[in-house]
Amino acid sequence: MKKLKPRQRVLVYQLMMYGLAAVVVLVVVTQADWPKIQKNFFNTEIAADMFPEVITSAVKNTALYTALSFVLGMVLALALALMRLSSLKPFRAFAIGYIELFRGLPALITLLFVGFGLPIAFSGFRIPGGVLGRGSVGLALVAGAYMAETIRAGIEAVPKGQTEAARSLGMSQTRTMFTIILPQAFRIIIPPLTNELVLLIKDTSLFFILGSTPGTKELTKFARDFMNAERNATPLTVVAILYLLITLPLTFLVRRLERSAAKAR
């Protein structure tokens, strides 16, 4: 066979790949049982039955759990980040230990520990607020560890000259941190913090482990119970779309923020 020129070889390769893709698509389209798929995953009647509770209760609970976990996690993360940067060694050591511990464990373990481990160990001890309280504290313990590293990176990204300027005006270390450094640090870390928020939204699906009443189900638990009752997978499709409706705009926002931050530099 005559040896092909490099450009011809690339062309032949591309044609083969397109051909392969076309064959796969053709097989799927012709062989799949479309009516069955539609009935089990895209059943409009079952989907309609989910409304309005899926919004008024499930989406609302997911949002509530996420928001509380995020706020609690942020407070914890800020404290951990400041400890991590402290000049006092025990504080640094504690922060490092905490961060490594909770980043190294599955979130589910932490949730089980807060939800069941603690009440068993200290009988009578209960975090108030039911599923909302226990779940949010559990997730916040995990999120705090991740966000602490993000905040620390943000603080370290603020130029040293800012601290020097503030201190040269007579500001104390604490005042410098809160009025000069942290406002700039948070501006820098808005994109990674938004990513953290997206992760939290998805992690609230772990709340099912804490048990639930009809009023406390978040999206995933709501879909699962609905699926079991109807013996149909459509509820999963519906909540998948709802998750994406929440998370995609956020990830889109992150990308835009990152781009504008790159431009500002």
Next chain:
Amino acid sequence: MTHAIDVRNLHKAFGDLEVLQGIDFTVETGEVVCVLGPSGSGKSTLLRCLNRLEEPNGGQILIDGEDITDPDADVDQLRTNIGMVFQQFNLFPHLTVLKNLTVAQTGVLGRPKAEAISIAREMLERVGLSDKTHDYPAHLSGGQQQRVAIARALSMKPKMMLFDEPTSALDPELVGEVLDVMRTLAGEGMTMMVVTHEIGFAQEVADRVVFMDAGVVVEEGRPEQVLEHPTHERTKKFLRMVSEH
């Protein structure tokens, strides 16, 4: 008699690197002193020791007769009396020009907001930037930013001003406006210590010039004496190299 600044046998080392090897000098109230020297000579470190942005390893620094190297000295209080201007301006980018000038006045000195604002406006007027009051630093040129930085330091009503290579980060055409502000300030009797490479400015404005090299003061005196009739070989060599540009 107490000097505005009185440095005695000052030592500073970074690890094994001895940056200041026994510095002695004084600055009188109302005096303008320019510090010259090749890079790495320790002149910026010396300046930064004066408000303890760097901790000296040995020796004494007296500001208005008060020993600031005393471990019990209130550094924050001390710094409100010493204005400092940096090479990189270091304005607070998240605050407007006005807020840059008032944040420490209200927060540190406890001045009422109205008073802080009126002082800030007065200082902006002095540096010729009254029209930039509500702008953010990023919207200003380098020269304007450095003038705001000078106004910010002045807003604290300090007794003296330290300048750490205030024009070194500026485009050549913006150097003049900053030097003009400093010249005016010197004319008004402000006590100033200026680390600079602007020989012309030193010649014209300084009451005294200090030449440093390798962590020691090589020679000091009236500008015309040090700059035109230097006695030390190192000073001569430095001035020759600078004037070749």
